[in-house]
Amino acid sequence: xxxTTYTQVAGxxxxxxxxxxxxxxxxxxxxxxxxxxxxxxxxxxxxxxxEMQLLAxxxxxFSNFAPGQTNELVPVTLETNANKVEHKEIPQDMEDTYLGxxxxxxxxxxxxPLERFTIMKLLEKLNQEFEVAVWQGxxxxxxxxxxxxxxxxxxxxxxxxxxxxxxxxxxxVVTGAxxxxxxxxxxxxxxxxxxxxxxQNGTDIWVSYDVFDMYxxxxxxxxxxxxxxxxxxxxxxxxxxxxxxxxxxxxxxxVAGMGSSGRVIMLPRDQFHIGFxxxxxxxNFNFEQQVRELLYWMDFKIGVTITLLRDGIAVxxxxx
Amino acid sequence: MAVKKIPxxxxxxxxxxxxxxxxxxxxxxxxVTAAKLAILEKEAVLKDESIADLQLSIAKLSKGIExxxxxxxxxxxxxKVGKTMYRFAIPAVRYKGxxxxxxxxxxxxxxxxxxxxxxxxxxxxx
Numbered sequence: 259x260x261x262t263t264y265t266q267v268a269g270x271x272x273x274x275x276x277x278x279x280x281x282x283x284x285x286x287x288x289x290x291x292x293x294x295x296x297x298x299x300x301x302x303x304x305x306x307x308x309e310m311q312l313l314a315x316x317x318x319x320f321s322n323f324a325p326g327q328t329n330e331l332v333p334v335t336l337e338t339n340a341n342k343v344e345h346k347e348i349p350q351d352m353e354d355t356y357l358g359x360x361x362x363x364x365x366x367x368x369x370x371p372l373e374r375f376t377i378m379k380l381l382e383k384l385n386q387e388f389e390v391a392v393w394q395g396x397x398x399x400x401x402x403x404x405x406x407x408x409x410x411x412x413x414x415x416x417x418x419x420x421x422x423x424x425x426x427x428x429x430x431v432v433t434g435a436x437x438x439x440x441x442x443x444x445x446x447x448x449x450x451x452x453x454x455x456x457x458q459n460g461t462d463i464w465v466s467y468d469v470f471d472m473y474x475x476x477x478x479x480x481x482x483x484x485x486x487x488x489x490x491x492x493x494x495x496x497x498x499x500x501x502x503x504x505x506x507x508x509x510x511x512x513v514a515g516m517g518s519s520g521r522v523i524m525l526p527r528d529q530f531h532i533g534f535x536x537x538x539x540x541x542n543f544n545f546e547q548q549v550r551e552l553l554y555w556m557d558f559k560i561g562v563t564i565t566l567l568r569d570g571i572a573v574x575x576x577x578x
Numbered sequence: 579m580a581v582k583k584i585p586x587x588x589x590x591x592x593x594x595x596x597x598x599x600x601x602x603x604x605x606x607x608x609x610v611t612a613a614k615l616a617i618l619e620k621e622a623v624l625k626d627e628s629i630a631d632l633q634l635s636i637a638k639l640s641k642g643i644e645x646x647x648x649x650x651x652x653x654x655x656x657x658k659v660g661k662t663m664y665r666f667a668i669p670a671v672r673y674k675g676x677x678x679x680x681x682x683x684x685x686x687x688x689x690x691x692x693x694x695x696x697x698x699x700x701x702x703x704x
Contacts, residue, residue: 423668432673434696451672576671576699 270545270552273373281377281543285558286534289385291392291515293492294462294527298336300536302559305336309565336533338559339411345380345554352376380554392532392562393515412561415530416521419574422567433575436520438472442480444575445473448524449503451573456526460507464523470512474499520577529565529572534558654684656704659694664701671700 274281286292286299298305311330349372356375360367387408395414402411413421422428431451433444445463452461465473477486477499488497489509501508511527535558543556566572607615653666666680673693683690683700694701 426669429670429672429677430668430699432671432693432696432698432700434693434698450675576668578699 269371270373270377273371274377274543274545277374278543281381284378284381285384285388286532286560288381289389289392289515290491290496291389291513291530292532293496294511295530295532296528298531298533301336301338301533301561302535303338305338305533306333308332309334311568334563334565336531336561336563337412338533338535338561340557340559341408341411342558343380343384343554343556346548346551347376347554348550349376349552350550388560389513389515390517391515391560393513394517394519395562408560414515415523415562415564416516416519416578418562418564419521419523419567420578422564422572423574427569428567428572428574429569430574430576433522433577436469436472436522436575436577438475441469441472441476445501445522446503448522448573448575449501449508452504452524453570456571457504457508460505460509460526461524462527463501463508463510464513464516464525465510466516466519466521467512467514468518469520469522470499470510473510520575522575522577524573525564525567525571529567531563531565532560533562534560654680657684657687657690657701659687659691659701662694663704664690664694665704666700667702668700671698673698 287297309332311332313328313330315328356372359375360370391409391414393414393416395409395412396417397413398406398410423430431448433447436444486499486502489500490496491498491511498509498511500506501510544554546553606612653669656663656665666684668680670677670679680700683693690701
């Protein structure tokens with residue numbers, strides 16, 4: 259097969275320069291969880307902010323001024339960690355797949371040069387890895403070694419919750435193993451522990467697809483297939499369910515990144531944070547041609563944290 | 579037949595003996611013995627180092643075993659429920675509307691059995 263002009267690395271470079279904001283957006287905003295949580299752009303090391311917890315304020319009247327301790331200041335740290343992507347491919351090897359992709363009905367091939375096709379494939383895979391890492395990441399206790407995967411460079415949400423339980427910041431509700439037969443009761447049990455304000459204003463219930471599907475099946479059984487309204491989560495092809503109890507503003511969110519975890523986390527989505535590089539640094543998606551191979555590499559920083567992971571605001575269960 | 583020495587001779591011999599001992603002590607051991615002593619001292623030092631290493635390893639292993647069986651810090655000792663041994667993995671949980679600590683569960687076998695039957699994450703099989 260003859261080499262084609264669009265396999266030349268200059269084409270890739272030009273393409274990336276042209277659409278770098280799009281690549282950046284797709285990479286850091288393109289995975290499901292990123293579409294829901296609070297994102298912080300331009301975090302290059304640690305971002306520390308102070309969480310103020312107000313304690314009891316109103317007291318019986320006496321003429322003296324004795325405020326005592328009325329607030330507690332707790333530092334919250336969002337730390338991003340350096341990661342990299344290195345990939346090589348021979349563009350000619352995938353040309354037939356690309357041409358097959360272009361022949362789809364109603365497809366405008368002008369919008370999809372080979373450069374876009376290959377880069378988007380990479381970004382899709384990276385999005386999957388990001389989705390898993392932000393939930394299931396467990397930071398390696400010892401020094402990182404060459405070849406270590408991204409998900410051991412920082413603690414993900416599940417590990418952060420586990421650490422908060424160990425530190426007794428949040429007390430898990432005993433649900434035991436969740437099954438289709440008991441999922442409705444177990445969620446009800448957990449929901450009962452939420453503060454009345456959150457019941458009224460709404461919160462989010464984060465679950466794995468295992469637990470979500472048990473819930474759907476249990477609701478279908480109970481309400482003869484007419485259970486609860488679906489709620490779009492940022493896009494038409496990502497949907498959660500409206501939770502019936504409370505003020506009607508609570509959503510059950512299925513998360514692929516949670517894997518088969520039995521953990522249920524009730525906490526508003528705003529309290530989940532992801533930090534990453536800024537667009538200004540976005541000159542780090544590089545290409546080089548080496549004989550027939552095209553080499554890609556990219557350096558980036560990413561990390562996550564959770565705020566207000568405290569009893570009364572967050573309710574979690576005792577399953578890992 | 580024993581020779582009976584007069585006291586002056588005995589004193590002279592004692593004095594000579596003492597002098598000889600002093601000379602031997604000052605001169606130190608002979609070269610062969612000295613070499614053997616040096617080897618023994620080196621071995622003793624090496625053995626001391628090995629013992630220190632072993633003690634360090636024992637301390638590390640004990641800490642590891644403690645962590646593996648007791649879980650995170652300040653947890654009660656593992657508990658036997660039926661035929662299974664469980665360690666505590668969570669310091670406190672909410673159960674039946676009440677906050678209960680790992681110590682409460684350690685002190686109450688029936689509660690431990692209840693939580694184990696539920697499959698609570700507070701108890702992890704050892």
